[in-house]
Amino acid sequence: MAQQYVVMKMGKELYGAPVMQVVSVERMMDITPVPRTLPFIKGVVNLRGTVTPVIDLRERVGLSAAERLDSEAMRIVIVEVDTMLVGMIVDSVEDVVTVEESQVSTPPEVVGGLRAVYLHGVAQLGERLLVLLNVNRILSDVEVDQLKEVEKRVRG
Amino acid sequence: MDISQYLDSFLAESEDNLATLDDLCLALERDGAHDDTLAAMFRAAHTLKGMSATMGFTAMADLTHHMEDALGYIRNHPSEFQPTVVDTLLAAIDALTANLDQIRDSGSEAGIDHGPILERLAAVISGHEAGGGGSAAEAGPPKAFRDRVIELVQSGREPVVVEIAFAPQCTMKAVRLLMVERTVESFGECAAVFPDVQALEADADAPTAYVAVIVPDEDSNALLTAIQEISEIAAVNIVRLDSLLTSTNAPDVQQARVETAAAVATPTPAEEAHAVRTAAPAPGGKVRDQTLRVAVSRIDEFMNVLSELVIAKTRLELLAQHGGDHALREVTEQIARLTTSLQDGVMQMRMMPVESLFQRFPRMMRDLQKTLGREFEFVMTGLETEMDRTVMDEMGEALVHLLRNAADHGLEPPEMREQKGKPRKGTIRLSAYASGGHVYLEVADDGAGIDRDRVLGSAVRKGLVDERTASNWTDAQVYDLLFASGFSTAEKVSDISGRGVGLDAVRGKVESLGGDIRVESVPGQGTTFVIELPLTLAILPAMLVRLGNYVYAIPTGSVEEVARLAAGDIDSIQEQPVYRYRDGVVPIVDLGDRFFDTPCRGEYPWNAVICKEGKRRLVLIVDDIVDELEIVNKPLGRYLEQVEMFSGATILGDGRVALIIDVRQLF
Structure with missing residues (x-):
């Protein structure tokens, strides 16, 4: 079974989000911060009238956001999980590629800062590696993270 | 067939039908076995059966089928109607509601067992029928089958009814019956079978089966011979229609048989189902507007696009003012007007009559009378009052709480009412009305009213207020204590109220919706809770x-x-x-x-x-x-x-x- 992925670039790394879950790719827009949320939640944007939360995918996958050079190429990739819309900020969007399931290998336990449960797998894309994201997990485990954050604040 | 796309409308329509059944059950209890009521119930059950069967939800279809049988029986024997039947019917409705909920949540009926309720429904029929002894059931095919035959007779197509006795050693009766059906089909039309193949598979004990066949007279003997040739079938007999029809006490059917020419067309199931939707009189006898079911999320999407339009319009207005082009300004004004009316229109779409929220209360209040040992009339007014769908959904629980409160704490027990010279039966009134940008919901009882001293005493004991400051408080200030968290004066904690979710939770809910709640009370005459809500949250x-x-x-x-x-x-x-x-x-x-x-x-x-x-x-x-x-x-x-x-x-x-x-x- 072949799956199509939107290839997103962050630093030198390539990440893939299933095309079926990508609603649209937007240019950067005004983001209204939502105070006292997790650091990677950047805020909300007005997506054609719908208030949509936006996260920084760099920070979410454990890359440093400080290394990013703001540029015209930055995009917000809007994905849909269970009718929930969330935007992910990436350095740039490269392409859409087709990956055969047979090309996908199980990811190592940790890729960057991201544990394997957040990944669907890793695929060879020519010379380079494409890290396939499990978008559902990345967006659904936020509650768990949020709880941990609260715990950290309480316990110090 | 992919049915998932119909699931939403199936769920919504089934909910409507269940609500209708619920209402009618109460009417049945109140007014007795009127044929109109029973006919409407029968139609609703029939529609439910048809839809659930189409969707492949067999447990639900089976239960509605048996419900339909029970209703049919009551309808034919109104004199035997007993109020206890209503409890059985309500229990069946509850089971169907639970069934529907599971379908909504999981999309399947896995693990649903309607066994107990099916037995109760069966008892509605057999409880009367088998009153003369168990032999009645064995003497012939069951009522559903006979009804079908009667239907055929009425429509002028007289069937041949064949009784088939399986050989005692026959192990696969269902297969044999299937073969019988095949054989029958080669001669004529197989109009009815009892039991059906699935039932026979489940219950292999049935000694006999019946088929009704539309077949030319001259072929009937050949048919019998053909069936006889199927192995493991012990005997085949033609059942005389007369005996079949007299065993149902339906003289009018006999009549109909004589006057076959004047056959009254019995509506086909499809027509019946159709009739329910178009011709069922709405409660109160009004004719409903033609409606279209639209998901709230779609309206929200529409609203989103509209607010974008409003923003674009504002920018256009700015440009037009600076540009100074007369024609442009004119068009801009027109667009502004149109946008406003569009906005009003969408807001209007989000509004729904409170009836859809209120309709579940009569049933609840009926059950409360029984569990609490109170006697009261439950009156609802202002059902047509419209309010925002979102606000309404949020208010359900709060109203349940207030209504239970009124029944449990507001009203006195019947004996005490009589002692006080009040009518034994109390009244609880739920009303809705709109006024000046707000919607009001009121829950009123004609009970004992709020006992100021008891409230104060309790509040002082709980340390909510000290005695001296409270002594010169107004009544309103005292009543306000009822909403304080941790306050409950209920002398006994019952199953119904006094269980943690206090009035403070109700106030919290109302205030979170931007509304307000207050209480008015006259000692000895009753208490009224008034909830004021914004027309819309949007x-x-x-x-x-x-x-x-x-x-x-x-x-x-x-x-x-x-x-x-x-x-x-x-x-x-x-x-x-x-x-x-x-x-x-x-x-x-x-x-x-x-x-x-x-x-x-x-x-x-x-x-x-x-x-x-x-x-x-x-x-x-x-x-x-x-x-x-x-x-x-x-x-x-x-x-x-x-x-x-x-x-x-x-x-x-x-x-x-x-x-x-x-x-x-x-x-």
């Missing part, structure tokens, strides 16, 4: 404030006053700044500090918004107060549902998002 007046580069909205409902605080206005208690306001001090919260750790407090005077929530006040310090206007409330969505400080967001004229502050979370 649009609310708000104050816009600025913090740094961002604008936030504070609902005007939470704002008491706007002030500029000078150094002299501020005190501190335990190093926390407070503001001397009226006769007390109010804590000060610096929003910049609270949100971003960058205080707004700099040079005096400080820009302050004094907020109130119930009796509590809070001063919010902001950088600037920008504006006050009507905003469109949009949810932050599921991803941010953990965020408590903001109840939603709105889109400003320049297209940016402003968060709506939930003041209650800042206390």
Whole structure:
């Protein structure tokens, strides 16, 4: 079974989000911060009238956001999980590629800062590696993270 | 066939039908076995059966089928109707509701067992029928089968009914019956079979089976021979229609048989189902408007696009003013008018009559009378009053609480009422009405009223208030104590009320919707709870404030006053700044500090918004107060549902998002 992925670039790394879950790719827009949320939640944007939360995918996958050079190429990739819309900020969007399931290998336990449960797998894309994201997990485990954050604040 | 696309409408329509059945059950209990009521119930059950069978939900179809049988029986034997039957029917409706809920949640009927309720329904029929002994059931095919035969006779197509006795050693009766059906089909039309193949598979004990066949007279003997040739079938007999029909006490059917020519066309199931939808009189005898079911989410999407349009329109207006082109200005004005009426139209679409919320209460109140040992009339008025769908959904639980409260604590027990010279039966009234941009919901009882001294006594004991300050309080102030958290005067904690969810929770819910609740009471005459709610949640007046580069909205409902605080206005208690306001001090919260750790407090005077929530006040310090206007409330969505400080967001004229502050979370 072949799956199509939107290839997103962050630093030198390539990440893939299933095309079926990508609603649209937007240019950067005004983001209204939502105070006292997790650091990677950047805020909300007005997506054609719908208030949509936006996260920084760099920070979410454990890359440093400080290394990013703001540029015209930055995009917000809007994905849909269970009718929930969330935007992910990436350095740039490269392409859409087709990956055969047979090309996908199980990811190592940790890729960057991201544990394997957040990944669907890793695929060879020519010379380079494409890290396939499990978008559902990345967006659904936020509650768990949020709880941990609260715990950290309480316990110090 | 992919049925998933029909699932939503199936669920919605089934819900409607169940609600109708529920209502009619109550009517049945109240007014007795009227044929109109039973006919309407029969139609609703029939529609449910047809739809669930089409959708492949067999458990539901089976249960509705048996319900239909029971209803059919009552309809044919109105004299035997007993009120206990209503309990059975209501239990069946509950089982169907649970079944439907599971379908909605999981999409399947896995694990559903209607066994017990099916037995009760069967007892409705056999309880009467088998009264003369168990032999009646064995003497011939069951009623459903006979009804079908009667139907055929009435429509002038007289069937041949064949009784088939299986050989005692026959192990696969279902297979044999299937073969019989095949054989029959080669001669004529197989109009009815009992038991059906599935039932026979489940219950292999049935010694005989019946088939009704439409077949030319001259072929009937050949048919018999053919069936006889199937192995493991012991005997085949033709059942005389006369005996079949007289065993059902339906003389009119006999009549019909004689006058076959004047056959009255019995509606086909499809026609019947159709009739329910188009011709069923709405409660109250009004004719319903033609309606279209639209998901709320679609209307919300539409609303989103519309608010974008409003923003674009505002920009267009600016351009037109600067451009000075007369024609452009004219078109812009026209577009502005059209946009406004579009907006009104969408708002209107979100409104629904409260009937859809109220319809489940009569049933609940009926059950309450039984469990609480109270006697009362339950009256509902203003069913046509419209309110925002979202507000309505949120109010359900609060109303349940108030209604239970009225029945449990409001009304006296019947004996006590008689002692006081009041009618034994109390009255609980639920009314809705709209007035001046608000919708009012009232729950009133004609019970004992609120006992001021008991309330005060209880509050003093619980340390909510001290005796001396409370002694010269007005009644309204005392009644207000009922809403304090941790207050309950119920002498006994019952299953119905007094279980933690107190009136404070009701008030919390009402206030979170931007509404207000108050109580009026006359000792000895009764108590009335009045809930005031905004017509809609989608649009609310708000104050816009600025913090740094961002604008936030504070609902005007939470704002008491706007002030500029000078150094002299501020005190501190335990190093926390407070503001001397009226006769007390109010804590000060610096929003910049609270949100971003960058205080707004700099040079005096400080820009302050004094907020109130119930009796509590809070001063919010902001950088600037920008504006006050009507905003469109949009949810932050599921991803941010953990965020408590903001109840939603709105889109400003320049297209940016402003968060709506939930003041209650800042206390």
